[in-house]
Amino acid sequence: MRxxxxxxxxxxxxxxxxxxxxxxxxxxxxxxxxxxxxxISDNGFVFNSKTGDSFSLNPFGLELIKxxxxxxxxxxxxxxxxxxxxxxxLTFEKDFYEFCxxxxxxxxxxxxxxxxxx
Numbered sequence: 001m002r003x004x005x006x007x008x009x010x011x012x013x014x015x016x017x018x019x020x021x022x023x024x025x026x027x028x029x030x031x032x033x034x035x036x037x038x039x040i041s042d043n044g045f046v047f048n049s050k051t052g053d054s055f056s057l058n059p060f061g062l063e064l065i066k067x068x069x070x071x072x073x074x075x076x077x078x079x080x081x082x083x084x085x086x087x088x089x090l091t092f093e094k095d096f097y098e099f100c101x102x103x104x105x106x107x108x109x110x111x112x113x114x115x116x117x118x
Contacts, residue, residue: 032109
């Protein structure tokens with residue numbers, strides 16, 4: 001049994017809800033937040049004025065980022081996505097975690113340390 005693999009999947013909720021961090025642009029109170037310099041259009045175009053990077057999201061990514069933007073917790077996001085898309089729970093949790101890691105890497109979201117699973 002690969003415990004580390006399971007721990008990574010289970011940690012998506014911890015990453016989303018556990019941390020409280022104050023940054024110069026945003027205060028995060030237990031949830032991820034979209035960085036202040038990031039703009040998101042209704043059709044999935046994402047622009048980060050701090051880095052100059054732009055991205056285009058598919059409908060699934062757009063739905064996830066809208067839920068993050070509304071500061072919804074992990075369980076609410078998971079419930080809505082599982083009800084609207086043809087995806088199983090394990091795949092959703094894996095994809096959500098990876099998506100959040102990409103958002104953090106590209107400075108789209110601000111949050112606590114995503115590698116601290118305690």
